[in-house]
Amino acid sequence: xxxxxxxVSAALLVIGDEILSGRTQDKNIHFLANHxxxxxxxxxxxxxxxxxxxxxxxxxxxxxxSYDYLFTTGGIGPxxxxxxxxxxxxxxxxxxxxxxxxxxxxxxxxxxxxxxxARRLMARVPEGGVLVGDPETNSPGFMIDNVFxxxxxxxxxxxxxxxxxxxxxxxxxxxxxxMTAKCKESEIAALLSRQQEASAAISIGSxxxxxGGEYGVNIVLRGTDEVKLQAAFxxxxxxxxxxxxxxxxxxxxxxx
Amino acid sequence: xxxxxxxVSAALLVIGDEILSGRTQDKNIHFLANHxxxxxxxxxxxxxxxxxxxxxxxxxxxxxxSYDYLFTTGGIGPxxxxxxxxxxxxxxxxxxxxxxxxxxxxxxxxxxxxxxxARRLMARVPEGGVLVGDPETNSPGFMIDNVFxxxxxxxxxxxxxxxxxxxxxxxxxxxxxxMTAKCKESEIAALLSRQQEASAAISIGSxxxxxGGEYGVNIVLRGTDEVKLQAAFxxxxxxxxxxxxxxxxxxxxxxx
Numbered sequence: 279x280x281x282x283x284x285x286v287s288a289a290l291l292v293i294g295d296e297i298l299s300g301r302t303q304d305k306n307i308h309f310l311a312n313h314x315x316x317x318x319x320x321x322x323x324x325x326x327x328x329x330x331x332x333x334x335x336x337x338x339x340x341x342x343x344s345y346d347y348l349f350t351t352g353g354i355g356p357x358x359x360x361x362x363x364x365x366x367x368x369x370x371x372x373x374x375x376x377x378x379x380x381x382x383x384x385x386x387x388x389x390x391x392x393x394x395x396a397r398r399l400m401a402r403v404p405e406g407g408v409l410v411g412d413p414e415t416n417s418p419g420f421m422i423d424n425v426f427x428x429x430x431x432x433x434x435x436x437x438x439x440x441x442x443x444x445x446x447x448x449x450x451x452x453x454x455x456x457m458t459a460k461c462k463e464s465e466i467a468a469l470l471s472r473q474q475e476a477s478a479a480i481s482i483g484s485x486x487x488x489x490g491g492e493y494g495v496n497i498v499l500r501g502t503d504e505v506k507l508q509a510a511f512x513x514x515x516x517x518x519x520x521x522x523x524x525x526x527x528x529x530x531x532x533x534x
Numbered sequence: 535x536x537x538x539x540x541x542v543s544a545a546l547l548v549i550g551d552e553i554l555s556g557r558t559q560d561k562n563i564h565f566l567a568n569h570x571x572x573x574x575x576x577x578x579x580x581x582x583x584x585x586x587x588x589x590x591x592x593x594x595x596x597x598x599x600s601y602d603y604l605f606t607t608g609g610i611g612p613x614x615x616x617x618x619x620x621x622x623x624x625x626x627x628x629x630x631x632x633x634x635x636x637x638x639x640x641x642x643x644x645x646x647x648x649x650x651x652a653r654r655l656m657a658r659v660p661e662g663g664v665l666v667g668d669p670e671t672n673s674p675g676f677m678i679d680n681v682f683x684x685x686x687x688x689x690x691x692x693x694x695x696x697x698x699x700x701x702x703x704x705x706x707x708x709x710x711x712x713m714t715a716k717c718k719e720s721e722i723a724a725l726l727s728r729q730q731e732a733s734a735a736i737s738i739g740s741x742x743x744x745x746g747g748e749y750g751v752n753i754v755l756r757g758t759d760e761v762k763l764q765a766a767f768x769x770x771x772x773x774x775x776x777x778x779x780x781x782x783x784x785x786x787x788x789x790x
Contacts, residue, residue, distance in 0.1 A: 295739055298577045299708070300568030301754060302741065307582070312556030321554045323589070326563070326580035329739075333579070356720040357740045358727040396723035431742070452555070464612040467652035471614040483551055483585075484613045485558065486687070498557060 285449035285502075286319050289341040292326040293334060293352040293362055294430055305432040306351045313439060318448035319347065329353060334365035342369075342425050347446065349439075352430030354419070356396040362427055363420070367404035370422060377403040377420070410442045450502040455511045460524040462486070462493045469517055470497070477510040479503055541705035541758075542575050545597040548582040549590060549608040549618055550686055561688040562607045569695060574704035575603065585609060590621035598625075598681050603702070605695075608686030610675070612652040618683055619676070623660035626678060633659040633676070666698045706758040711767045716780040718742070718749045725773055726753070733766040735759055 290310055296302040307324055314321045322345055327333040334353075342348040353362030367374040380401035385393055403409075407422040419438045420427045426442060428435045459466060463486040474482045480501040487494050499514065501507045518525050546566055552558040563580055570577045578601055583589040590609075598604040609618030623630040636657035641649055659665075663678040675694045676683045682698060684691045715722060719742040730738045736757040743750050755770070757763045774781050 292580075295737065295756075296741060296754070297563075298567055298580070299710075299756065300564060300571050300577075301710075301739075303564040307553075308556060308559040311554055315556050321556075322584065324548075324554070324580075324582035328578065355740070355742060356723040358723070358730045359737075359739055394720060396720040399723070400720070431744075454555075454557075464650060464652040464656070467612040467614070467655070474614045481551065481615075483557075483615055484611070485552060486611060488687075488689075498552070500551075500555065 283318075283448070283450050286347070286447055287322045287345040288314055288319050288347040288349065289323045289325070289345045290321060291334070291337050291341060291348060291350045292324065292430075293329065293350055294326075295328045295359070297326050297352075298328055306428070306430070306435050309432070309436060310349060310351075310439065313443075315452060317443060317446065318451045319446065320449065320452070329359045329361055331361055331365050331368065334362065335369045338366060338369040338425065342423065346424060348425045349428055350425065351428045351435055354400065354427055354429055356399050360399075363402050363404065366407075366422060366425065366427065370404050370406070372405040374402045375405050376401050377407060377409060379409040380420075383409070410438060410445075452500050452502055453504055453507050454498055454500045455507060456496060456498045456528065457511075457515060457518075458526040458528075459495045459497060459518055460492065460526070461495065463495045466495065466518065466521065466523060469521055470514075473510065473514045473517060476513070477506065479506045480510040482510075482514070539574075539704075539706050542603070542703055543578045543601040544570055544575050544603040544605060545579045545581070545601045546577060547590075547593050547597060547604060547606045548580065548686075549585065549606055550582075551584045551615070553582050553608075554584055562684070562686070562691050565688070565692060566605060566607075566695065569699075571708060573699060573702065574707045575702065576705065576708070585615045585617055587617055587621045587624065590618065591625045594622060594625040594681065598679065602680060604681045605684055606681065607684045607691055610656065610683055610685055612655045616655075619658050619660065622663075622678060622681065622683065626660050626662070628661040630658045631661050632657050633663060633665060635665040636676075639665070666694060708756050708758055709760055709763055710754055710756045711763055712752060712754045712784065713767075713771060713774075714782040714784075715751045715753060715774055716748065716782070717751065719751045722751065722774065722777065722779060725777055726770075729766065729770045729773060732769070733762065735762045736766040738766070738770070 292304055297304050311321050325337050327337050350362055353360045364374055384397055384401055403420045404422045407420040410419040410421050428438045470482060470484055480499050483498045485496045499511050548560055553560050567577050581593050583593050606618055609616045620630055640653055640657055659676045660678045663676040666675040666677050684694045726738060726740055736755050739754045741752040755763060755767050
């Protein structure tokens, strides 16, 4: 049952003053985290930076060389504060050029006369970039080397990632099983720690909550080997029962 | 009207596998971004990293030396995957020690006999750390140098930041004014760009939307000088009217 594909890592760079000022609540981090996990890509790091060229360039160059893929969101519109394409060109040390396919897509959408200077700005891409077209909205997104530029507007971001998903290399799927123990986390901390030590291939996460006057702990086991995951799950449930904890195992017991 | 206090910068480090796997949706970034903006602290960068000591240490050391303050969220519970205090100790090159005030707070809450080994783990702090007590929940949080360890559980995180806010140095408040132009962003991109060039002290952000079949752009002007902000706002509204855009100015016109 265990998959032997090598794992594939990714980072996400969220670009935009509006996220850091609190004006806008980011909706892409959670969506992309779920999506990448579901297709077998391991999201290892997220950064949020302002519309600041030096900060974008530094983050892009660190992240694209540290992980298999880098996704950026935001800053791809036609206005002065949309500097993602320019910053990517600087990061790669290449000129920013008009991309023929993107221009053609825009001409199709707006007509030749609607191809205003502002719209032409959106067809600029770091030299060597490849168009990642979204057939539904014609929003041009670009890929250069291992970096994908996605829109900040959530609906467009989602459409873009859907379009490019078939082109991504993926690793083994991370499977998960979860249970809830109705007790305080500190009571079972030592028990969880022993179980973690006994199952090196599985990662055990524990997330306490306090709701309606009751303490509880959601426990999530994650790993790529289904047999080992099931074994660790059974061993943990058995230990918790022996300890006397009231545990709840959801039907089908596969979270995420 | 303009404030002349020096600006104060901050970074936020969100720690937790569960955010990167998509299991949990972070709720602290948006809250802290709003809160810090409202008290006059400029949030300049956010990073999300897994429960991985090396990655936490590297991020802590970069961020605490780059900004006036660093806030961390997550990883402060009693279980094996709660490694924030340990990682902070490594980052500062100091031992992790039991903190007397935190132990006293816990003894008060749980009684001497309820002070289990797992609970004692939560009273460990990098040597030199100072307790940031939350009087409501007795959740111990710590400050070491310019770094604050906050809880990942949103309600506790909020209680903690409230407790420590009076102790933070703050800079000038960023004021904002906003309007909506009912047109496509690309139509007014050049106009916005000219206005931005004319008002160096003000930052103009433009956020397009598409709702119910209608295009529009939310335009936000931000700055610390109220007189310059008002002047830039009026100039922009006048330019947009001259252009023929249908604009909406909210009553009181102060966003965020």
